[in-house]
Amino acid sequence: MKQVSVVMVTWVLFLIAHLGANAQSSEGRNVKWKVIDPLEIAVSYNKTSNLIFPFPIISVDRGSAAILAQKAKGAENILQVKAGRMNFTETNLSVITADAQLYSFLVDYSDEPSVLNVSFYKDTLRTASPVTLPKGQVNMQEYSNIADSVKKASSFLNYRTNEQKVRLSLRSIYVSENAMWFNFRIRNRSLIDYTPDYIRAFVRDKKKVKRTAIQEKEITPVFNIPYSSIKGRGDQHIVIAYPSFTIPKDQELVFQIGEKNGGRSLTLVLNHKAILQAKLLND
Missing domain, CATH: 2.60.40.10 (Immunoglobulins)
Structure with missing residues (x-):
């Protein structure tokens, strides 16, 4: 019985140590992250949609060439978007502004979009952590x-x-x-x-x-x-x-x-x- 007890105690100690090691390993691999839900918008082939941001636009990335995007002439904070062809497959659009923030969109096609102009206020659609701007680039929100x-x-x-x-x-x-x-x-x-x-x-x-x-x-x-x-x-x-x-x-x-x-x-x-x-x- 004494031998059995010694064996049991040894096994329990080994199990506790093993679980503790796994717990520490899991903590070491623990990564904090947050899902950024994109805003759904629709664009048309015959009409232009305007996205108005609180700060100047410094980067635009289109998920597909099926959508056209350009900054409005004379306005650094307005992005004009329209369809490059009709009935395209849903795609995405990413915009980074001078306040080091990311705006994410899912873009679908519509002959008659219900909304053509969207104006964003400060603290809207913000990322969990600010975007890292290039060296020398001013963070307009901080300024x-x-x-x-x-x-x-x-x-x-x-x-x-x-x-x-x-x-x-x-x-x-x-x-x-x-x-x-x-x-x-x-x-x-x-x-x-x-x-x-x-x-x-x-x-x-x-x-x-x-x-x-x-x-x-x-x-x-x-x-x-x-x-x-x-x-x-x-x-x-x-x-x-x-x-x-x-x-x-x-x-x-x-x-x-x-x-x-x-x-x-x-x-x-x-x-x-x-x-x-x-x-x-x-x-």
């Missing part, structure tokens, strides 16, 4: 969140200029994500709406040397909040991000805002000291 934070952050600057009852003022400069975030306020004190046409930023020499043209170095923004028309007696904040920079003492930073179909152009000039007043966001 949009930073811009919102800059708008809400404290204002500590008051550089300003006026033109025909329209005032442009620089309220703050914050540093975040290797970029400098300029928070402007445009106040329209007239009764006529003010619509910005363009915003330029460039660095130039303070003094012009005789017989020498003034050299201007354009600065390209990495992000800006879309701006719209400013109603009479209204105001608007515009946040623009540029790669972090400084300027020499003998140069100045110039911002120019032109009015669409109007003559109220605004020019704001800053020296090197103004740029050095930048603060860390959420400091």
Whole structure:
């Protein structure tokens, strides 16, 4: 009996060890994943469907040449889709946008699609984890969140200029994500709406040397909040991000805002000291 008991105990210990080893092995192979359900859409041979995304499109992949897809002219966030031939077999469409998100579709054919235009809001059809963007590619969702934070952050600057009852003022400069975030306020004190046409930023020499043209170095923004028309007696904040920079003492930073179909152009000039007043966001 003692021998039997010893054998039984030995067998139980072996079984426990074996099961424990298998459990550890299973845990080692455990992979977390999530199914992304595609959205079903129908397209026609004679009509164009429009998919409107909250951020610019950076990649489109068609499961079949039976569907045609292109970005709309003049709009980076609108994808136009239609059938390349009638009655094709169901296929798929994948779209990646600048906020590092994947949108997945199942595409079928219909002579008369019930829906032609679909507009997506933020946080719609998101992947379980963000798409990894190429090196140097800006994540527009993250930058949009930073811009919102800059708008809400404290204002500590008051550089300003006026033109025909329209005032442009620089309220703050914050540093975040290797970029400098300029928070402007445009106040329209007239009764006529003010619509910005363009915003330029460039660095130039303070003094012009005789017989020498003034050299201007354009600065390209990495992000800006879309701006719209400013109603009479209204105001608007515009946040623009540029790669972090400084300027020499003998140069100045110039911002120019032109009015669409109007003559109220605004020019704001800053020296090197103004740029050095930048603060860390959420400091």
